[in-house]
Amino acid sequence: MEAHEDTQGSVLEVSHLCKSFAGLKAVDDVSFTVRTGEILGLIGPNGSGKTTLINVVTGLLPATSGTVTVDGEPVAGKKPHRVAHMGIARTFQTIRLFHELTVLENVEVAAVSMGHSRPKAAARARELLDDVGLTGSAEALGSEIPFGHQRKLEIARALATDPKFVFLDEPAAGLNEEESDALNALLTEIPVRYGVGLIVVEHDMRLMMKLCPRLHVLNYGKTITEGTPDEVRANEEVVTAYLGSSV
Ligand SMILES: Nc1ncnc2c1ncn2[C@@H]1O[C@H](COP(=O)(O)OP(=O)(O)O)[C@@H](O)[C@H]1O
Ligand SMILES: [Mg+2]
Structure with a gap:
């Protein structure tokens, strides 16, 4: 197979995105940027808004406020098939x-x-x-x-x-260690091979710390921090909210 030639590149911008369910702020003022060819990890405890964020970006749910753009073109508010045509794909947690x-x-x-x-x-x-x-x-x-x-x-x-951008919602859930390593190899290749930006939601920290040069951490719908795996591991708030003593 040939490596995808991505001479121009695209950028996905999520800006001050909010999604409320009857007063519950499931996604609360989240902003991040991903370029084609990059991998961004999205981590946080259960219920921190990761799947909701994907649902809003891919048009399954309307945003309460905030914007999502691909190369400056608004995505938020479009129906899922329109979002797909704008170059955003996903997989499902279930x-x-x-x-x-x-x-x-x-x-x-x-x-x-x-x-x-x-x-x-x-x-x-x-x-x-x-x-x-x-x-x-x-x-x-x-x-x-x-x-x-x-x-x-x-x-x-x-x-x-x-797609230009692919959201993967817990792709390693239910996989054993060997399968998770194979998945790591596959996912590492994807941005290079297809010229896409990958946004990976996953609890398997062994996988995520290896796979993602950059991690965005959510808790109760809000961003705690974004940084390299080392920076995130060293962040006290992240350790308290999510990582505990597991890494
Ligand atoms: N369709 C919905 N209606 C009402 N509340 C929802 C809905 N979807 C998710 N939530 C709530 O939003 C919060 C974030 O959930 P979710 O995005 O699934 O978190 P995560 O994927 O990080 O585990 C949770 O409190 C969840 O109960
Ligand atoms: Mg989820």
Whole structure:
């Protein structure tokens, strides 16, 4: 496979984003910037607003206030398919596959949804399955493959929409240490190979500290800090709120 040539690059800007549910501030004034080719880790305790933030950015939920832009173009307020066409893809914390379709068809559908012809979508799907190591399961049903493979399939599906930015919501959940290491290798490659910016939400700190040059930490919907893994590990507020003595 060839490395993606990203001569210009794009930038995703989340600015003062807020999302309230009946008075609960699930996302409270969060701002960050990601460029294509970068990996940003998004961490924080359960309930700190990570999934809600992804839901707002990808158009599943309206923002209460704040803006999201890709290269200066507003994303917030657009419907999910419009957001996808603007180059933002995601995976789900709870895997959402078409169980009755084959692994290959699951990826094809995503490519077709972006306007690719059936033959072009099929070719792209085969390429992506090869990249994530699922070629051997192409004809199996989505429901038949092991859980770890379903997670990879979700990533292939997100990539099939030709995104500029991909949000991964807990891609290592339920994986063992060996699978988590393999995922680390796969995710490390993605920004280079596809020229995308990755935003990874994950509790597996062993994975995150290796994978992410930069971590953005949330607690109760608010940003505590953003920094390198070393900076974050040394931040007392982060240790108290989230890391404890685990790293
Ligand atoms: N659709 C919803 N309606 C009401 N409250 C919600 C909804 N989605 C999430 N929340 C609440 O928002 C907060 C953040 O949740 P979530 O974004 O799922 O956190 P995380 O992904 O960091 O675990 C939690 O208190 C959760 O209960
Ligand atoms: Mg979540």
